[in-house]
Amino acid sequence: MKFESKPIKEHEEVPLADDGDLETLVEHFKNRSARREARQSSQNGCYIVCVGDWSEGCSRDAQLAEIVGLVGAQGDRVVGSETIKQRHPDPATVLRSGKAKAAAEMATRLGATMMVVDAELKPSQMRNLEDLSGMPVCDREGVILNVFLRHAKTQTARIQVEIAHLSYLKPLICGLGVQMDQQAGGIMGSRGPGETASELLARRLDKRLAELKQSLERVQVAGESQRKRRGQCKRIALVGYTNAGKTTLMNNLASTELVAQDMPFVTLDTTVRCLTRYGGDVLLSDTVGFIRRLPNRLLASFASTLAELKEATLIVPVVDASDPEWKMHLETTHKMLVTLGAEEIPRYYVFSKADRLASLPSKEDLEMVTSGHDYQFISNQDQDAIGELKETLIGRARADLRRTKVYVPYHASNAMETVYRSCRIVETETKPNGLLFSLEAESHVIDQVQRQRAQP
Ligand SMILES: Nc1nc2c(ncn2[C@@H]2O[C@H](COP(=O)(O)OP(=O)(O)OP(=O)(O)O)[C@@H](O)[C@H]2O)c(=O)[nH]1
Ligand SMILES: [Mg+2]
Structure with a gap:
């Protein structure tokens, strides 16, 4: 199948009115998968093409169920789906040409407004599939990013997702710049006759990414203390x-209402x-979940959030025991722990x-x-059972603690502070000139209290 490099596609509705307006372009690409505003409709109707060879790791049904769940989580509806067994991607469209054409036809027949291909697509492959189907095409990473965009509530999460999303959009947007170069020969705001539209867009995107990374650092410094x-x-x-x-487990164990x-x-x-x-x-922490083939860009953006796992005393891998793919889920979790350098930390598994x-x-x-x-x-x-689990986890986390009685005179303010800050106080007895604590702490903390207590 041969694809000609067409100018801007008819269905694309690219906001060319203000050429070179990065904001508009980024918004356009973001909303492409969710062109709800434009269509006054609340959802895209997605046709899913699930591609894989299913020789190991994940079954065909599980992969399909997972992408259906992700499409639902990005706020869209599934109008139809198919699975295509394929080991090697086709360079032009990922799918072999006959399959790609048939899938595009089926998507159109079912009234889809978007095609979701559960594979990694290069920008050129995405564009070719869009030409073929006449509708926006989104790959696995795009869908996962859409879900993250929808669910990011806090400032940190928003910036992290924005960084990943912008890096994902960069080749697509710059590809559009190449088309603009061919059509118009230049756009507003360029540095001069030498700078093409694609170069200008790349420069602006890089600037925006750098700004976002700086904002992320600032937010993180604030959380550091x-x-x-x-x-x-x-x-x-x-x-x-x-x-x-x-x-759900966090809510039960720590009485949160997340x-x-x-x-x-x-x-x-x-x-x-x-x-x-x-x-x-x-302390108990709950964090972002893992998924098979988590896009590297997201992993990189969430690196700082996940880096905290390395500081854990106890890792509790939670596994949905009712999921037929629980072993694959566990394997994914183990791989992530290795990637994050947290594989040596003691674990207690909860099914x-x-x-x-x-x-x-x-x-x-x-x-x-x-x-x-x-x-x-x-x-x-x-x-x-939750109550028992809580006791077990607390016991495990404190496993390397020493329990002791320490008398701290009132005037030893440093020792007093260390006790209140770093020890678990089991009991306190008031004595004439100080307090007798029964406490639990790591050996070096107890040593510190004793040293500080002796200081004049
Ligand atoms: N039947 C049953 N459902 C459960 C149990 N634990 C959690 N669920 C349900 O499983 C679904 C997912 O639970 P969450 O606690 O949101 O899962 P999570 O791991 O935090 O998921 P993400 O934050 O989205 O990655 C919810 O609908 C829960 O009500 C359980 O022990 N039994
Ligand atoms: Mg959760």
């Missing part, structure tokens, strides 16, 4: 595949809450949604996938 304050505490981190039940929904990537930010009373020495299970996996299977770490099955509806 909060992180430092948590430094002395034990940290338990809930991690796992998206939709595994992490936030949004938990049957939808991928509802959580994008890290929330940290105290799991204990008595000076709050054990959630046990209420949906007719039978448990075999002990051998479980021992293999958890590499001998302890695990527990749980239903988030079972409050007794």
Whole structure:
């Protein structure tokens, strides 16, 4: 199949009126997949083409179910789908030419307003498929980015997603610049006759990306002091595949009221809450979930959010035990922990949604996938079991703590501060000139209290 390089496509409706207006172009590309405003309709009707060879890792049905879930999470509706078994991508359209044409025809027949191809598409492949189908085409990364864009609520998450999204759009937008170069020969705001539209757009996009990265750094510096304050505490981190039940568990364990929904990537930010009373020495965190083939751009943008996992005392991989693909989910989680340098941290596995299970996996299977770490099955509806799990997790997090009695005179203010800041106070007895604490802390903290206590 031969594709001619056409000028701007008819269906594209590119905002050329103010050529060179980066904002307009970026917005245009963002809204392309969600041209709801333009059509006065609330949703795109998507035709999904799921591509894979399904030789290992993930089954055909699971991949299709996952992309259907992601399309729903980006706010669109599925009008039809097909799966295409294919090992090597076609250079022009990813799909082999006959299949691509048939898929485009089917999408049109079903009244789709958008084609979603569950594969990684190069900008040229995307453009060719758009020419063929006459409708916007979105690949897997585009869909995941749309979901993230929809769910990003806080400033940090918004900037992180914006950086990933802009880097994703860059080749598409610059490709458009190449077409503009061919048509018009120059656009407003260029540095001079030597600068082409594509160069100008690339320059402006790079500038915008640099600004966003600076903003992210600023936001992160602001959060740094909060992180430092948590430094002395034990940290338990809930991690796992998206939709595994992490936030529901967090809500149950730490009495939070975070949004938990049957939808991928509802959580994008890290929330940290105290799991204990008595000076709050054990913290629990919930963070963004993982997915198979998580786009590298998103991983890079969320690197700082995820980097906190390295500081955890205990990692709790949460696994949706009722999902037929739970082993693949766990494998993805393990790979992410390795990528994040958190594979050496002690783990305690929680298999959630046990209420949906007719039978448990075999002990051998479980021992293999958890590499001998302890695990527990749980239903988030079972409050007794949640209470027990909480005690277990707190106990594990404090496993390297020493319990001791220390008398601290009132005048030893440094020692007093260390006790209140870094120790778990089990009991306090008032003495004539000070306090006798029964406390739990790491050995070096207890040593510090004793040193400070002796100081004049
Ligand atoms: N039946 C049942 N449903 C559960 C259980 N735990 C969580 N769920 C449901 O699973 C869905 C996903 O739960 P979340 O807690 O949002 O999952 P998550 O891992 O935080 O997902 P993301 O933040 O989107 O990555 C929600 O509809 C929950 O109500 C459970 O033990 N049993
Ligand atoms: Mg969540």
